[in-house]
Amino acid sequence: MISLDVNGQLHVTKARPSDRLADVIRNEIGLTGTKIGCNAGDCGACTVLIDGNQTCACMVSAARAEGSKIITVEGLAKNGQLNALQKSFHAFGAAQCGICTPGMLMAATDLLQHNPSPTEETIRDHLGGVLCRCTGYQKIIQAILNIETIDNAGIVDPGIGSAVGARAVKIDGIQKLTGAEKFGDDSAPKNSLWIRAIRSPFWRANFEIGDLKSFVKNTDGLLDILTAKDIPGNNGFGIYPDVKDQPALAEKTVRYRGEPVLALVGDHDSIYAIDDNDLPILWSEEEPLQGFDKPLAEGADLIHPSKPGNILAEGCVIKGDALASLGGSPIIAEGNFETGFVEHAYIEPEAGWAQRVGDRIEIYTSTQSPYMDRDEVAQLLGIEKENVRIVPSACGGGFGGKLDLSVQTFLSIAAWKHKLPVRMVYDRKESMAATTKRHPSRITARYGCDENGSLKSFFFDGDFNTGAYISWGLTVKDRVPIHASGPYYVPAIKAKSRATFSNEPVAGAFRGFGVPQAAIAHEALIDELAEKTGQDPLEFRLKNAIRKGQATSTGQVLKSAGLAQCLEALRPGWQKARAEAIAFNAASSGPFRLGAGIGCMWYGCGNTSLSNPSSIRIGLSANGRITLYSGAQDIGQGTNTTMVQAAADALGVPMSQIEIVWGDTDKTPDSGKSSASRQAYVSGNATKLAGEDLRSQILRLANAGSDARLDIQNCRILVHDRETIHEIDLTTLKNSEGGDVLLGSGYFDPPTTSLNSNGQGEPYGTYGFAAQLALVEVDCGLGKVRVLRIEAAHDVGQALNPIQVEGQIEGGTAQGIGLALMEEYIPGKTENLHDYLIPTIGDIPPMKIFIIEEPEPSGPWGAKGIGEPALCATAPAIFGGIYQATGIRVRRAPCTPDRLRAELIRSGISGSR
Numbered sequence: 068m069i070s071l072d073v074n075g076q077l078h079v080t081k082a083r084p085s086d087r088l089a090d091v092i093r094n095e096i097g098l099t100g101t102k103i104g105c106n107a108g109d110c111g112a113c114t115v116l117i118d119g120n121q122t123c124a125c126m127v128s129a130a131r132a133e134g135s136k137i138i139t140v141e142g143l144a145k146n147g148q149l150n151a152l153q154k155s156f157h158a159f160g161a162a163q164c165g166i167c168t169p170g171m172l173m174a175a176t177d178l179l180q181h182n183p184s185p186t187e188e189t190i191r192d193h194l195g196g197v198l199c200r201c202t203g204y205q206k207i208i209q210a211i212l213n214i215e216t217i218d219n220a221g222i223v224d225p226g227i228g229s230a231v232g233a234r235a236v237k238i239d240g241i242q243k244l245t246g247a248e249k250f251g252d253d254s255a256p257k258n259s260l261w262i263r264a265i266r267s268p269f270w271r272a273n274f275e276i277g278d279l280k281s282f283v284k285n286t287d288g289l290l291d292i293l294t295a296k297d298i299p300g301n302n303g304f305g306i307y308p309d310v311k312d313q314p315a316l317a318e319k320t321v322r323y324r325g326e327p328v329l330a331l332v333g334d335h336d337s338i339y340a341i342d343d344n345d346l347p348i349l350w351s352e353e354e355p356l357q358g359f360d361k362p363l364a365e366g367a368d369l370i371h372p373s374k375p376g377n378i379l380a381e382g383c384v385i386k387g388d389a390l391a392s393l394g395g396s397p398i399i400a401e402g403n404f405e406t407g408f409v410e411h412a413y414i415e416p417e418a419g420w421a422q423r424v425g426d427r428i429e430i431y432t433s434t435q436s437p438y439m440d441r442d443e444v445a446q447l448l449g450i451e452k453e454n455v456r457i458v459p460s461a462c463g464g465g466f467g468g469k470l471d472l473s474v475q476t477f478l479s480i481a482a483w484k485h486k487l488p489v490r491m492v493y494d495r496k497e498s499m500a501a502t503t504k505r506h507p508s509r510i511t512a513r514y515g516c517d518e519n520g521s522l523k524s525f526f527f528d529g530d531f532n533t534g535a536y537i538s539w540g541l542t543v544k545d546r547v548p549i550h551a552s553g554p555y556y557v558p559a560i561k562a563k564s565r566a567t568f569s570n571e572p573v574a575g576a577f578r579g580f581g582v583p584q585a586a587i588a589h590e591a592l593i594d595e596l597a598e599k600t601g602q603d604p605l606e607f608r609l610k611n612a613i614r615k616g617q618a619t620s621t622g623q624v625l626k627s628a629g630l631a632q633c634l635e636a637l638r639p640g641w642q643k644a645r646a647e648a649i650a651f652n653a654a655s656s657g658p659f660r661l662g663a664g665i666g667c668m669w670y671g672c673g674n675t676s677l678s679n680p681s682s683i684r685i686g687l688s689a690n691g692r693i694t695l696y697s698g699a700q701d702i703g704q705g706t707n708t709t710m711v712q713a714a715a716d717a718l719g720v721p722m723s724q725i726e727i728v729w730g731d732t733d734k735t736p737d738s739g740k741s742s743a744s745r746q747a748y749v750s751g752n753a754t755k756l757a758g759e760d761l762r763s764q765i766l767r768l769a770n771a772g773s774d775a776r777l778d779i780q781n782c783r784i785l786v787h788d789r790e791t792i793h794e795i796d797l798t799t800l801k802n803s804e805g806g807d808v809l810l811g812s813g814y815f816d817p818p819t820t821s822l823n824s825n826g827q828g829e830p831y832g833t834y835g836f837a838a839q840l841a842l843v844e845v846d847c848g849l850g851k852v853r854v855l856r857i858e859a860a861h862d863v864g865q866a867l868n869p870i871q872v873e874g875q876i877e878g879g880t881a882q883g884i885g886l887a888l889m890e891e892y893i894p895g896k897t898e899n900l901h902d903y904l905i906p907t908i909g910d911i912p913p914m915k916i917f918i919i920e921e922p923e924p925s926g927p928w929g930a931k932g933i934g935e936p937a938l939c940a941t942a943p944a945i946f947g948g949i950y951q952a953t954g955i956r957v958r959r960a961p962c963t964p965d966r967l968r969a970e971l972i973r974s975g976i977s978g979s980r
């Protein structure tokens with residue numbers, strides 16, 4: 068018996084002395100506010116106070132904590148009231164997904180106890196052990212610095228008609244600050260069975276399975292071992308309706324290390340005690356085909372027999388005669404570029420639980436796409452879609468990685484077969500080894516302009532490694548050539564892409580779908596052309612920036628394009644940063660050099676040339692309750708809040724009157740997935756239409772004019788129509804099936820067309836634009852780059868909520884810094900958060916954000932998307948800075964110290980101290 072004093076209460080537990088304190092707090096005491104992101108001391112999500120000091124609870128045994136005073140996030144609020152730090156986090160929008168928030172709050176509490184007025188530098192030092200993948204840390208720092216002055220956050224409680232554009236706090240923010248928020252691993256029934264995947268240790272192999280029955284019989288606590296034969300429907304999944312190439316459990320062949328072949332079902336301790344090597348699997352390993360060269364070599368074995376040459380598909384965009392035009396361009400810049408796998412590294416690993424209810428299955432899980440999950444599970448089990456219910460938990464970060472199925476396949480098969488609740492949690496290693504990555508790329512590009520610096524032609528040829536299975540490979544090969552020339556007006560373009568297979572992790576969706584890789588190439592060449600024509604990099608971009616009324620690479624004439632405004636917003640900061648770098652370098656004799664760079668991007672919001680509609684409903688019940696039914700999954704970006712803002716203004720009521728039901732596929736309509744920066748634009752439109760529909764129904768009942776004011780109180784609506792007040796008694800209206808007496812519906816599908824064989828057409832309803840500048844310091848002795856500051860200007864059409872938009876920009880930019888300088892997933896080697904580095908609070912510089920609002924006519928109040936645009940311009944800006952500092956043009960991301968140091972040596976830059 069171990070007794071623990073947690074939040075001032077003594078708990079007598081059944082923990083073993085060696086149990087991790089984090090597990091005991093969560094599982095024995097039931098305080099799930101303490102999170103587990105790695106169980107290795109790397110992420111800090113489990114941070115608690117032990118005798119007043121921040122400590123990773125996953126690294127402390129229960130026995131060691133006995134006799135100490137432990138405070139968890141649940142101990143911060145008193146009598147249901149948030150403390151000052153929590154209030155400040157709430158006001159400044161310091162919690163996005165919220166999975167890191169308990170750890171951050173505990174680390175900050177420790178700091179403030181010792182130093183009530185910390186500096187920014189002290190905050191960075193003290194919070195360095197807690198990772199956040201969403202926020203870019205900016206708002207966390209602001210919240211701590213301004214704890215006594217939270218009015219600085221500029222929060223408003225918007226009145227009727229002014230919710231859109233208001234700095235409103237998150238409607239679901241408080242539960243993220245108290246530990247009450249339930250993520251994928253926080254709510255499974257106590258009596259659940261556990262399931263664990265057995266995965267291939269080889270990159271390419273054939274296998275045979277031996278006598279599993281005897282193994283089960285002879286192993287205590289093991290109830291079953293699932294194989295592909297246990298799948299009642301189709302053993303294949305994939306994100307396209309007609310492509311299901313990835314087996315839930317492999318049959319005879321594995322194509323990457325980490326591919327699941329069996330699944331153990333039983334009690335937790337028993338299934339985790341089984342050594343994988345003891346299972347009766349006979350492996351026959353084969354030489355893997357990895358990278359680009361081996362799979363694409365003449366005569367290479369086929370990873371999928373139906374895909375000749377190991378090529379999944381090719382994409383192209385041809386506008387004018389690019390090759391002839393390049394031949395006639397007097398000034399050319401060209402280069403070869405490479406990027407590697409990048410890991411999403413959300414702090415919440417995949418988790419969930421499932422139960423069979425009669426002939427239906429219910430899955431509670433962390434996901435970005437409840438409806439896609441529903442459809443996939445239905446075909447896996449061979450049942451109707453209506454018999455699958457997905458109930459999303461809070462999602463502790465996704466960034467594209469929680470679009471594909473993970474635990475859902477195992478949970479559904481096991482719960483369906485055994486008719487008992489089953490739960491599953493990936494550990495960090497499994498999360499990194501088994502889930503999707505950003506596509507590695509290999510790009511050749513060439514840009515031509517005239518002597519005045521007007522762009523004339525562009526050529527691009529890019530391969531994107533989709534790994535062992537298709538996942539989002541087709542999307543990447545379509546999206547890349549469209550965006551490959553960047554956000555500029557170019558009369559002639561030839562852009563080709565290929566998605567290729569390899570025996571490596573599956574590459575999927577990751578914030579940008581190939582656009583960040585292409586941006587590294589086009590921005591490097593734009594910098595070179597600017598230099599060759601003797602023009603300032605910003606002014607060169609401004610001259611060529613695509614504008615409203617001009618035709619894109621696909622011939623689409625833009626109705627909104629705010630790149631020029633973004634560049635103009637950056638101009639003062641740009642000139643200052645360039646001058647600062649020049650002055651510093653002229654005066655410096657040591658190894659340090661400064662440089663300022665600029666990067667631009669554009670991004671089509673929504674699926675490429677495909678229908679991707681969103682449906683939203685808003686109901687009004689007989690007692691006057693207004694409910695927004697939204698299937699638009701909030702993965703931390705704040706969709707729940709912005710959709711309520713949109714609903715409030717469309718309907719004409721205050722935000723506070725609207726309740727939200729989100730994500731549950733039994734209760735909400737299909738709003739599509741949270742990806743491709745589509746929710747603000749697509750679901751924002753659907754919400755606006757639903758609100759307007761409900762409003763017009765009310766006005767019709769009252770026979771009132773369109774500008775009438777609604778006052779919904781208890782069971783009646785007072786409709787103030789100029790001098791007249793109409794009253795509607797809601798109790799006299801007939802209840803619909805869901806209990807609402809009035810129901811507004813909204814449906815929006817972005818206006819797109821399919822592309823012809825030259826890739827010409829209108830692939831997206833709208834585009835976001837951005838320009839970012841980075842001032843960097845290069846230590847030429849070590850090859851180390853430090854980003855000193857970032858300025859980011861983003862055209863979002865209309866910020867539905869500026870705090871959420873800033874948060875997206877700051878978080879995306881932080882991921883861009885990772886892409887530029889440190890993040891490369893090396894299959895089989897970097898399967899944890901100490902070998903795979905993501906930016907800590909100490910790696911992220913101050914950022915200045917400019918929100919540019921160039922309205923999109925088809926957007927809700929003019930809004931476009933921001934999720935993915937936030938990341939794409941950062942790496943090019945940093946690489947431009949490295950060039951000004953050192954004269955080295957970066958061609959391979961990430962630009963790690965060893966790579967840069969090698970280039971410096973090759974260039975004869977010694978960096979002596």
Ligand code: FES
Binds near residue numbers: 108113
């Ligand atoms: S879970 Fe303890 S440090 Fe990551």
Ligand code: FES
Binds near residue numbers: 163164165166201464
């Ligand atoms: S808010 Fe920090 S990880 Fe999501």
